[in-house]
Amino acid sequence: MPKITFIEHDGTQHTVDAEVGKSVMQAAMDNLVPGIDADCGGECSCATCHVMVNADWTGIVGEPNEAEDSMLDLNPERATNSRLSCQMTVSDNLDGLIVDLPEFQF
Amino acid sequence: MSEAPTLNMADFDPQDLALEDIDVSQRSIWIHDKKMSFFERLRNEAPVHYCKDSEYGPYWSVTRYKDIMEIDCNWQDFSSEPAITIVEPEEDFPLPMFIAMDPPVHDEQRKTVQGSVAPANLKLMEETIRSRTQQVLDDLPIREQFDWVDRVSIELTTQMLATLFDFPFEDRRKLTRWSDVATGDEESGIVESEEARQAELYECLEYFTRLWHEREEQGERNDLVSMLAQGEATKNMTPQEYLGNLILLIVGGNDTTRNSMTGGVWALNQNPGEYAKLRNNPGVIPNMVSEIIRWQTPLAHMRRIANKDYVIDGQTIKAGDKVIMWYLSGNRDERSIDRPNEFIIDRDKARQHLSFGFGVHRCMGNRLAEMQLRILWEEVQKRFHMIEVIGEPKLVPSNFVHGYTEMQVVLHSH
Numbered sequence A: 001m002p003k004i005t006f007i008e009h010d011g012t013q014h015t016v017d018a019e020v021g022k023s024v025m026q027a028a029m030d031n032l033v034p035g036i037d038a039d040c041g042g043e044c045s046c047a048t049c050h051v052m053v054n055a056d057w058t059g060i061v062g063e064p065n066e067a068e069d070s071m072l073d074l075n076p077e078r079a080t081n082s083r084l085s086c087q088m089t090v091s092d093n094l095d096g097l098i099v100d101l102p103e104f105q106f
Numbered sequence B: 001m002s003e004a005p006t007l008n009m010a011d012f013d014p015q016d017l018a019l020e021d022i023d024v025s026q027r028s029i030w031i032h033d034k035k036m037s038f039f040e041r042l043r044n045e046a047p048v049h050y051c052k053d054s055e056y057g058p059y060w061s062v063t064r065y066k067d068i069m070e071i072d073c074n075w076q077d078f079s080s081e082p083a084i085t086i087v088e089p090e091e092d093f094p095l096p097m098f099i100a101m102d103p104p105v106h107d108e109q110r111k112t113v114q115g116s117v118a119p120a121n122l123k124l125m126e127e128t129i130r131s132r133t134q135q136v137l138d139d140l141p142i143r144e145q146f147d148w149v150d151r152v153s154i155e156l157t158t159q160m161l162a163t164l165f166d167f168p169f170e171d172r173r174k175l176t177r178w179s180d181v182a183t184g185d186e187e188s189g190i191v192e193s194e195e196a197r198q199a200e201l202y203e204c205l206e207y208f209t210r211l212w213h214e215r216e217e218q219g220e221r222n223d224l225v226s227m228l229a230q231g232e233a234t235k236n237m238t239p240q241e242y243l244g245n246l247i248l249l250i251v252g253g254n255d256t257t258r259n260s261m262t263g264g265v266w267a268l269n270q271n272p273g274e275y276a277k278l279r280n281n282p283g284v285i286p287n288m289v290s291e292i293i294r295w296q297t298p299l300a301h302m303r304r305i306a307n308k309d310y311v312i313d314g315q316t317i318k319a320g321d322k323v324i325m326w327y328l329s330g331n332r333d334e335r336s337i338d339r340p341n342e343f344i345i346d347r348d349k350a351r352q353h354l355s356f357g358f359g360v361h362r363c364m365g366n367r368l369a370e371m372q373l374r375i376l377w378e379e380v381q382k383r384f385h386m387i388e389v390i391g392e393p394k395l396v397p398s399n400f401v402h403g404y405t406e407m408q409v410v411l412h413s414h
Helices: A022-032 A065-074 B028-032 B035-045 B065-073 B107-118 B117-137 B148-165 B173-183 B192-214 B224-230 B240-272 B272-280 B282-295 B366-383
Strands: A004-008 A013-019 A050-053 A082-084 A097-100 B048-051 B059-061 B303-307 B309-310 B314-316 B321-324 B384-389 B404-406 B408-413
Touching: A004 A022, A013 A022, A022 B282, A022 B309, A065 A082, B028 B035, B048 B314, B059 B065, B065 B309, B065 B321, B107 B224, B107 B240, B107 B303, B117 B148, B117 B309, B117 B366, B148 B173, B148 B224, B148 B240, B148 B366, B148 B404, B173 B240, B192 B224, B192 B240, B224 B240, B240 B282, B240 B366, B240 B384, B272 B282, B272 B366, B282 B366, B314 B404
Parallel strands: A004 A097, B059 B321
Antiparallel strands: A004 A013, A050 A082, A050 A097, B048 B059, B303 B321, B309 B314, B384 B408
């Protein structure tokens, strides 16, 4: 299974096994990674699974889709590498992916 | 209103009415607290239900969690203009506000103010909120009856609003009044007439216009008035648009958290087992806060207008039709929420509820509301063994603001 590393705001790292086909958000929830709320359950409609993609990976995971972009836009703390983890699907290409978690979800 | 005699919903068991005669907006079932059984029937038998005539004209009711989410997220097909409650706006008194606008104007105006309640700013406010909460609780009488709504829920939310607006603190109860007036009408007893309502709202505008002029030249400050007066997307608003947005921020920060502050006490009193859980494990408070917000659902509905014909659950909503998403019903939908009629403070996935809405109009102040409630309960648990509710609280006679006008309590210390 691909491995994904979530880095909390305080630097704590969580490397988890992620199931191919599920979302990156789900991988975090399944492995009890703190710092992701996922209030809407993965429907791209609350923006509480916000992550910042590590610079080495931004080209591979790609840009936010249109709906995701409008939700991310509601967050004043949005960065250029911000994504909603419910909109990123785990694949073998993402093995080794590193994402940073914001201090707070909004 | 139609010429035909209107059935008084509160006189009936919902099962005894023809589906087509059901009108869940009718005030009687809200005053007599019978709405939940009506919603249950609609969820089971007509989850997308057409009411051909009501005090507010014809409208669709959407009552299941997933259907509400589908519509709430689809701003392209369901417009929030010109208003977000079932009541039609007064033609001669329009109140434009960004919650009742579609993208892209909505996004620009919202972005101007949302930083005030973004997490980084909340962190700065936490200690102020805590010390004020401590002060309000320390001033309460022990073993003596008083109104929790007035002394705690209104006081704390009003202080918070005054801070966000940097509003003169001694005048803060004006904010409470304007919030009530904005969502009230003659029948609710809050104002005598529509004219009186508008006159009071103009006083609100006048007061805030003074603050606007003081602040537009004062350099960068992070109160909401300065943000509106100086923001690119908002500095050229018309007075009516300024008033609309003020009301949005006042009602949004006031009626909602206020009623969750009261609703939580009431829910714990009705569920002594849950109160015992809280006493044994204060760590459950953040989860309990989400459960309180679901259980209370302080705003019972939001409204949309269909931009095109739209098929959902086998029903065709026509372009131009009014659609009411009943959050209060969706939050009791057993298809999406386990044991939805029970108040369970350590519920799994408690954050998954509809009370904040979803999509681009999702509640801007949700994190602030959660923080205010968390701090309140942390400080309450340090001080009191129990907040005992005496009798039953009095309900706001509204199908929009789902809350309380009064709740008598007695405090018992540890």
